[in-house]
Amino acid sequence: MKIYDMPGFPNPARIHIVLAEKDLAAQFEFVKVDLFAAEHKQPAFLAKNPGGVVPVLELDDGTHIAECIAITEYLDNLDGHPTLTGATPRDKALIHMMQKRADDWMIDGIGAYFHHATPGLGATLEAYKSPEWAGRKEWGERQLEKFKNGMRYFDSVLAQQAYIAGPRFSVADITVYCALLHAAFVGITVTDDYPALAAWQAGVADRPSVKNRGGQS
Numbered sequence: 001m002k003i004y005d006m007p008g009f010p011n012p013a014r015i016h017i018v019l020a021e022k023d024l025a026a027q028f029e030f031v032k033v034d035l036f037a038a039e040h041k042q043p044a045f046l047a048k049n050p051g052g053v054v055p056v057l058e059l060d061d062g063t064h065i066a067e068c069i070a071i072t073e074y075l076d077n078l079d080g081h082p083t084l085t086g087a088t089p090r091d092k093a094l095i096h097m098m099q100k101r102a103d104d105w106m107i108d109g110i111g112a113y114f115h116h117a118t119p120g121l122g123a124t125l126e127a128y129k130s131p132e133w134a135g136r137k138e139w140g141e142r143q144l145e146k147f148k149n150g151m152r153y154f155d156s157v158l159a160q161q162a163y164i165a166g167p168r169f170s171v172a173d174i175t176v177y178c179a180l181l182h183a184a185f186v187g188i189t190v191t192d193d194y195p196a197l198a199a200w201q202a203g204v205a206d207r208p209s210v211k212n213r214g215g216q217s
């Protein structure tokens with residue numbers, strides 16, 4: 001099986017942490033897609049994922065699975081013992097609720113800010129010198145507000161419970177953690193205003209799956 005990704009980028013990092021949590025990395029070949037060279041917008045890659053983003057999982061039968069949450073569902077259920085996406089109907093529902101909030105408010109929020117309010121991946125891909133740029137930049141700035149509201153919300157959640165979706169580590173933790181990685185890249189860090197989020201972040205950073213993911217992503 002293959003994973004198409006780009007080392008150092010936040011969404012691929014989500015999958016590297018999942019692979020480490022599930023001890024599956026050795027079963028995969030990693031194929032680098034050069035985002036700066038716009039390889040992900042070429043027909044060969046778009047045939048794998050019309051969304052034109054990484055990561056993408058390729059199964060041995062040629063099936064392509066895009067979207068981190070879908071890839072995580074697949075990987076987490078391979079051994080019949082899901083540990084990241086919930087084992088009971090209640091846990092599954094709570095994890096997916098928080099995962100959706102983490103996707104919408106955190107990883108998409110900071111991603112939109114990066115692509116629309118900063119030079120992002122550069123002039124060729126982002127077209128930030130286009131006449132529409134001013135409006136897009138303003139929209140991107142508003143996405144940063146959404147991200148900061150997300151930080152505030154998750155800080156309040158983590159003041160009440162150990163992890164994002166309850167007492168156990170889950171895919172929702174991975175999503176929030178990787179959104180914070182992306183935020184740090186653009187200079188936005190977790191400050192003293194968010195003490196529970198900061199303590200949780202330090203704990204997640206210390207997990208073997210996060211610390212030792214083979215230097216990948």
Ligand SMILES: N[C@@H](CCC(=O)N[C@@H](CS)C(=O)NCC(=O)O)C(=O)O
Nearest residue numbers: 009010011012053054055067068069
């Ligand atoms: N919703 C997607 C997001 C994937 C995504 O945005 N990946 C980024 C890398 S971190 C990407 O490929 N960006 C390229 C671009 O936007 O042109 C997922 O969950 O996999």
